[in-house]
Amino acid sequence: MISLRRPKPLSLVTGAAGFIGSNLVDYLLEQGHQVVCVDNESANNDKFYWHKDTYNVNGDITDYKTMKNAFTNVDYVFHLAAESRLQPAIENPIGAVEKNCVGTTVMLQCAREAGVKRFVYSSTSSAYGNNPYPNVETQPDDCLNPYSASKAAGEKFCKMYTDLYGLETVVLRYFNVFGDRSPTRGQYAPVIGIFQRQKDAGQALTIVGDGSQRRDFVHVKDVARANYMAATSPLLYHDQIDNHLGEVFNVGSGTCYTIQQIANAISLNQTYIPERKGEMDTTFADITKIEKVIGWKPEIDVLDWLK
Numbered sequence: 001m002i003s004l005r006r007p008k009p010l011s012l013v014t015g016a017a018g019f020i021g022s023n024l025v026d027y028l029l030e031q032g033h034q035v036v037c038v039d040n041e042s043a044n045n046d047k048f049y050w051h052k053d054t055y056n057v058n059g060d061i062t063d064y065k066t067m068k069n070a071f072t073n074v075d076y077v078f079h080l081a082a083e084s085r086l087q088p089a090i091e092n093p094i095g096a097v098e099k100n101c102v103g104t105t106v107m108l109q110c111a112r113e114a115g116v117k118r119f120v121y122s123s124t125s126s127a128y129g130n131n132p133y134p135n136v137e138t139q140p141d142d143c144l145n146p147y148s149a150s151k152a153a154g155e156k157f158c159k160m161y162t163d164l165y166g167l168e169t170v171v172l173r174y175f176n177v178f179g180d181r182s183p184t185r186g187q188y189a190p191v192i193g194i195f196q197r198q199k200d201a202g203q204a205l206t207i208v209g210d211g212s213q214r215r216d217f218v219h220v221k222d223v224a225r226a227n228y229m230a231a232t233s234p235l236l237y238h239d240q241i242d243n244h245l246g247e248v249f250n251v252g253s254g255t256c257y258t259i260q261q262i263a264n265a266i267s268l269n270q271t272y273i274p275e276r277k278g279e280m281d282t283t284f285a286d287i288t289k290i291e292k293v294i295g296w297k298p299e300i301d302v303l304d305w306l307k
Contacts, residue, residue: 008032008033008034009032009033009034009075009076010033010034010035010036010073010074010075010076011028011033011034011035011036011074011075011076011077011078011231012035012036012038012070012071012074012076012077012078012116013025013028013035013036013037013038013077013078013080014038014039014061014077014078014079014080014081014107015038015039015043015079015080015081015082015084015122016035016037016038016039016050016054016056016080017037017039017041017048017049017050017056018039018043018045018048018049018080018081019045019177019179019181019182019183019220020080020122020174020177020220020223020224021037021039021078021080021081022049022051022181023179023180023181023220023221023223023224024078024080024223024224024227024228025037025049025051025054026051026224027221027224027225027227027228028078028228029051029053029054031228033076034054034055035051035053035054035055036054036055036056036057036070036074037050037051037054037055037056037057038057038059038061038067038070038081039056039057039058039081040058040059040060040061040081041058042060043084043183044085044088044183044185044186044189045183045185046183046184046185047181049181057070060103061079061081061099061103061104061106061107062098062099062102062103062106063106064106064109064110067106067107067110068110068113068114070110071110071111071113071114071116072114074111074114074116075116075117076116076117076118076119076120076231076232077107077111077116077118077119077120078120078122078227078231079104079107079119079120079121079122080122081099081103082099082100082103082104082122082151082154083095083096083099083100083147083150084147085147085189086126086145086147086148086279087276089145089146089147089150090145090146090147090277093146093150096146096147096150097146097150097153099150100147100150100151100153100154101150101153101154101157104121104153104154104157104158105157107119108157108158108161108167108169111161111167112161112165112167116167117168117231118168118169118170118230118231118232119158119161119167119168119169119170120169120170120172120227120230120231121154121155121158121169121170121171121172122172122174122227123151123152123154123155123171123172123173123174123248124147124148124151124173124174125173125174125175125176125216125250125252125283125285126143126144126145126147126148126151126280127141127142127143127148127151127152127155127173128141128142128173128280128283129141129142129143129144129148129280130142130144130280130281133256133282133283133284134254134284134285134286135250135283135284135285135286136250136286136288136289137173137247137248137249137250137286137289144279144280155171155248158170158171158246159171159246159247161246162245162246163246168236168245169245169246170230170231170236170244170245170246170247170249171246171247171248171249172223172226172227172230172248172249172251173248173249173250173251173285174218174223174251174252175215175216175217175218175250175251175252175253175283175284175285176190176191176215176216176217176218176252176283177190177217177218177219177220177223178190178192178193178217178218178219178220178302178305179219179220179221179300179305180220181220182196182220184196184197185197191215191259191262192217192262192266192302192306194206195262195263195266195267196266198267199266199267199269203269204269204270204271205263205266205267205269205270205271206271206272206273207259207260207263207270207271207272207273208259208272208273208274208275208276208279209272209274209275210260210272211258211259211260211263211272212258212259212260213258213259213279213280213281213282214256214257214258214259214281214282214283214284215256215257215258215259215262215282215283216252216253216254216255216256216283216284216285217253217256217257217262217302218251218252218253218285218298219298219299219300219302219305221299221300222251222253222296222298222299222300223251225296226249226251226290226294226296229294229295229296230249230294230296233293233294233295235293235294235295236293236294244293249289249290249293249294250285250286250287250289250290251285251287251290251296252283252284252285252287252298253285253287253298253301253302254285254286254287254298255284255301256282256283256284257302257303261303262302262303262306265303265306265307266306
């Protein structure tokens, strides 16, 4: 059993040794939280970032017994662990569903049994598919691949656990996250990571299609702050009429740039490769809701950061 000193808030982060998770762990520590880090190092990452000042659990989110033990005295849960890349999910949809649906349900059940204060679920803007942009939370799902379908299913489980069991949940739909520790390995890493790796190696940047695809890029530190605010904000249920628990919130910049613009900001040594199936043409977040309800706004622009 886990035994940690109180009364500091205790947060549990899944996928904690990865790109977004490790940045969130850093932020939680800065806010005075104790942190339980869960990761099984199954992602195709360049490196895993375990923090020396946290309680670290190398375990699988689908393993109920191991996860239940990790929840002792936990106040807040930040569930980021997932099959998080589109093309691997297309190649192995069963694996994506197991991680993203079964794993999320295990974490929700453990959170319910542990009586946590709030559960924050990391989801994806891919659930919007080809909806008109900018994407707003009231649009219907349009899942184009197993990754987005399985992540959207996790959102429904969060809403159900709120409505049926009274577990406070919040769903954050990330747009294209960039920043320090972004994966660079393999052809399916985030595009900025790929471009940076290719530039460092003296290679041409491989632009998919004609580069006209537009993406809403949000910095990982802004994402970490959004998670913290979603977990601790009292504004989610300030009265019975306006209760936002179990709902979806966009986490994006509210702007979008073409892949060509991003490439040009990194290197003019470029080449073009064929388009890939199952990918959206444009991601563009309407962030009105999260600004109004939670009070979060992005602070870092991708082109400024690249410069």
